[in-house]
Amino acid sequence: MYTVSSSPHMKSNDSVQGIMRDVIIALIPATFAGIYFFGMQAFLVTLVSVISCIASEALWQKLTHRKITIRDLSAVVTGLLLAFNLPAAVPLWLPAIGGFFAIIIVKQFFGGIGQNIMNPALAARAFLLASWPVHMTNFTVDGVSSATALAILKTGGDKLPSLMNVFIGNVGGCIGETSVLALLIGGAYLIYRKVISWHIPVTFIGSTFILTFILGRHGLMTGDALYEIFAGGLILGAIYMATDYTTSPFNKKGQVIFGVGCGILTTIIRLYGGYSEGVSYSILIMSLFVPFIDKFTALRVFGEVK
Amino acid sequence: MGLLTFKKGIHPKDRKDLSMHKAIQDLLPKGNLVFPMQQHIGAPCDPLVKKGDRVLMNQKIGESKAFVSAPIYSSVSGTVVDISPRLHSNGTMVLSIIIENDALYEESLAMIPRIDYEKLSIDELVAIVKDAGIVGMGGAGFPTHIKLAPPEGKKIDSIIINASECEPYLTCDYRLMLEKSTEITLGLKIILHMFPGVTGYIGIEDNKPDAIEIMKKACEVLNNVHVKPLITKYPQGAEKQLIYALTGREVGSGKLPADAGCIVQNVGSVFEIYNAVINGRPLTERVITVTGEAIKNPMNLRVKFGTSIEEVIEAAGGFKETPVKVISGGPMMGTTLSSLNTPVIKGTSGVLCLTKEQTRLEEESSCIRCGKCMNVCPMNLNPTKLNSLVLRSKYDDFEKYHGMDCIECGCCSYTCPAKRHLTQTLREGKRTVNINRRKK
Numbered sequence: 150m151y152t153v154s155s156s157p158h159m160k161s162n163d164s165v166q167g168i169m170r171d172v173i174i175a176l177i178p179a180t181f182a183g184i185y186f187f188g189m190q191a192f193l194v195t196l197v198s199v200i201s202c203i204a205s206e207a208l209w210q211k212l213t214h215r216k217i218t219i220r221d222l223s224a225v226v227t228g229l230l231l232a233f234n235l236p237a238a239v240p241l242w243l244p245a246i247g248g249f250f251a252i253i254i255v256k257q258f259f260g261g262i263g264q265n266i267m268n269p270a271l272a273a274r275a276f277l278l279a280s281w282p283v284h285m286t287n288f289t290v291d292g293v294s295s296a297t298a299l300a301i302l303k304t305g306g307d308k309l310p311s312l313m314n315v316f317i318g319n320v321g322g323c324i325g326e327t328s329v330l331a332l333l334i335g336g337a338y339l340i341y342r343k344v345i346s347w348h349i350p351v352t353f354i355g356s357t358f359i360l361t362f363i364l365g366r367h368g369l370m371t372g373d374a375l376y377e378i379f380a381g382g383l384i385l386g387a388i389y390m391a392t393d394y395t396t397s398p399f400n401k402k403g404q405v406i407f408g409v410g411c412g413i414l415t416t417i418i419r420l421y422g423g424y425s426e427g428v429s430y431s432i433l434i435m436s437l438f439v440p441f442i443d444k445f446t447a448l449r450v451f452g453e454v455k
Numbered sequence: 456m457g458l459l460t461f462k463k464g465i466h467p468k469d470r471k472d473l474s475m476h477k478a479i480q481d482l483l484p485k486g487n488l489v490f491p492m493q494q495h496i497g498a499p500c501d502p503l504v505k506k507g508d509r510v511l512m513n514q515k516i517g518e519s520k521a522f523v524s525a526p527i528y529s530s531v532s533g534t535v536v537d538i539s540p541r542l543h544s545n546g547t548m549v550l551s552i553i554i555e556n557d558a559l560y561e562e563s564l565a566m567i568p569r570i571d572y573e574k575l576s577i578d579e580l581v582a583i584v585k586d587a588g589i590v591g592m593g594g595a596g597f598p599t600h601i602k603l604a605p606p607e608g609k610k611i612d613s614i615i616i617n618a619s620e621c622e623p624y625l626t627c628d629y630r631l632m633l634e635k636s637t638e639i640t641l642g643l644k645i646i647l648h649m650f651p652g653v654t655g656y657i658g659i660e661d662n663k664p665d666a667i668e669i670m671k672k673a674c675e676v677l678n679n680v681h682v683k684p685l686i687t688k689y690p691q692g693a694e695k696q697l698i699y700a701l702t703g704r705e706v707g708s709g710k711l712p713a714d715a716g717c718i719v720q721n722v723g724s725v726f727e728i729y730n731a732v733i734n735g736r737p738l739t740e741r742v743i744t745v746t747g748e749a750i751k752n753p754m755n756l757r758v759k760f761g762t763s764i765e766e767v768i769e770a771a772g773g774f775k776e777t778p779v780k781v782i783s784g785g786p787m788m789g790t791t792l793s794s795l796n797t798p799v800i801k802g803t804s805g806v807l808c809l810t811k812e813q814t815r816l817e818e819e820s821s822c823i824r825c826g827k828c829m830n831v832c833p834m835n836l837n838p839t840k841l842n843s844l845v846l847r848s849k850y851d852d853f854e855k856y857h858g859m860d861c862i863e864c865g866c867c868s869y870t871c872p873a874k875r876h877l878t879q880t881l882r883e884g885k886r887t888v889n890i891n892r893r894k895k
Contacts, residue, residue: 150793150794151778151779151780151781151791151792151793151794152779152780152791152814152816153546153791153792153793154780154791154816154879155876155878155879155882156786156787156788156789156790156791156863156865156878157786157787157788157865157868157869157878158780158782158786158787158789158791158807158809158813158814159467159623159786159787159813159815159865159869160815160817160868160869160871160874161465161467161869161870161872163827163870163871163872164817164872164873164874165820165823165872165873167872168823168825168872218820218821221820223823261821262820262821262823263821263822263823263824263873264821394823394824394825394826395823395824399824399826399829399837400826400829447837448829448835448837449835450708450834450835450836450857450860451462451695451699451705451833451834451835451860452695452705452706452707452708452710452834452860453707453708453857454707
C-alpha cells in the first residue's frame, strides 16, 4: 500500500521557518551595530525581549493545549524587532513585559501567526511608550543622554549630528533603528532572497523623501530630505515592519498604496504632530486599512471581463 | 525569436534527464489484461463481449451510445475470462473486461485505412476519430472527436498542438516527437484539412530544443504551421495558458477553447489521429514514461492498454528503493496509486515512483499571508482565501471569488511555505459546488 494523496506531489523547499530564519539573518548586522553603539545593555535588552517572546508563545500554546510552534522562529523575529524599537537604557523588565504583550495580546489573542491585525512588535512598542513614556524616550550614547536627531529637528536645542553619523548609526535612538547602513545590508539580503519585494520599502521611503522635501520644516521646498529619511526609524520600519506579511497587502498595487500611505502619515506626524517620530504609528494605522486595500486591489481573474 | 509564455506559474526541477535520452521500447504484456469501461471523461462504456468470448486485437469490446464517450478496444487477442469491477487508477472500482492474452496478436481489420482521407467529409473524419476511441492523451482524457466538432457558429482559426509537456519527469511526448515527427505532422495535416484556412501552432517548451528542431523540419512541408518555442515554466501546457501564450487570447470563465477560436490537441492525440485515419488502427496502446528516483532504469515504454502497472515497473528494472508514492501521470497533477495492481489506460502518461525525499509529506501550518500562492496562480486567483472559504463551507463565496476557475495545476500548494493543502481544498470546493448544482 503506497501513500495516497491529492496532487501536487512535488513541493518547493520554502518553509515558514526558512523565511523567519532569513529575516533573522537580515537583522544580524543591525543587532551588531546596536550592540557596538549602545554597548552590552543593548545586547541584554535584545536577549530579554527575544526570550520573553519565545517563552510567552510556548506558555500560551501550552496552557491552551495547542501545538507549540516556537520552532517556526516567528517569535524570535518579533523579539528582535521589539528590542530594535526600544532605547538601550530601559530597565530589563520593560522588554519582558513588551514581549509578553506582543505575543499574547497582539498575536495569540487574535489567533496566532498570520491572524494578528497589527504587527506585534510595533503594537507592543506603542503600548510601552504610552505606559512608560519616560523610560521609552531616554536615549543615551556612551552613557550620556542624547536626544534623537528627529527630536532636535523638531524642537531645536542640541547640535544636529552629522549625516555620516546618522547613516552609520552613531546617534541617539532605539537599539536597532539608528544604523541605516546595517539595515540596508539586511534589506538587500531580504530582497535578494525574495522574502520581501521592493514595493513597500521603496514607496514608503520614497514618498517620505519627496514629501519632507516639498513640505519642508522651514517652508515649501526647504526639506533636507536625505537627512530626514536616514534619521529616526524610517528605514527599520519600511524594510522590516511595514513588510510584515500578515499586516500588509497581498498585491503589488496594494503594497504601493500601503507604502505611500505610510509615507504620508509619517511625514505629517513628523512635521506637524506632537511626536517627533511617526513611523510606527503610521504603519499601525495603515495596517488597519489592509483588508480594504486588499479588497479594492483584487486581481482580475484570468479571462474575466470587467 | 522571442519565447512565448503566460503570466505567473512556477519553475520546479524538471527531472526529465532521468528518461529523456531513452528511446521508446515496446512492452508485451505477460499477465491478463484489464480494460476498465471508463477511460475518458463522459459516459462509461457497456461491454460488447461476454465471459468466454474470443476477442481479436483491435476489436471493439466496449462502447456507449452517449455522444460524450469513447469506445474501448482490446489490445491483444485472447479470451474474455471475467467482467467485473476492478481497481482503476483513479482509486475507484470500475467495471472492467479481463482478457487472457493468447500471445498470437491476431488482428481485427474492422477499421479501414484511409490514405485517401482528403476525399472524406469532415463528419466522416470525426466519425473515424470517434470510432477509434481517441481521447486527450495528456491525462484528462476528454474525447477528441468532440473537440474536432465545435458547436455551430464558433469560428475556428487556430489549431494548437500541445507539445509543451510541462509536467516534470515526463518525457513520453518528447520521445514521440523525436521518433514520430513525420506521423505527427501527418496527423496535424488531417486536422488542418478539416478546418480549411486555419493556422497551426505547435507549442514546445525550450527545454526540448532537439524536439523543436525536428518538428520544425517535419513541418516544412506544411503551409501555415508554426512551431513555437515556449518558456519552460509550469503549467505551460494548461489549455488556457497555452492558448494565451500562443495567441494572446484569454479563454473566459466557463468558456471553451472554441470560444477563443482555438482547438487544442495533445501531441499524442494527434499521433493517434494519424494512426486511426492512415493505418486504420484504433487506440490500444500508448507511450508512457516510467520514472522517478525509486525506479532502477527510468525509461519510455510503448505499453498496450490493460497491462498492469506492476509489469510496467518490472520492465523498468523494478524499484531501486521502496517508493513512498506511485503516481499515474506527472508529479503536479497525477493521481497516486494505492496498489500496483491497476492497468495502464488511455490517460496514463507516466508511472512516477517517488521516494521519501521528493514527496515532502509535511504537516500543514497556519497561513502567514505571504501571498506566494497568489503570485504563482496562473488564473490570478487568491488560493489562500478560497482555501479558508472551503474550510468554512462557504461555497457561495467560493464561487463569488472565482473558485470554479481553478485549473487544479498545483502551483499554490507547490509554493506554499506553510505547506497548506491549497489545491486539495480548492478541488474539493469545486466538486462540492458541482454536486450542489446538480442537485438543484
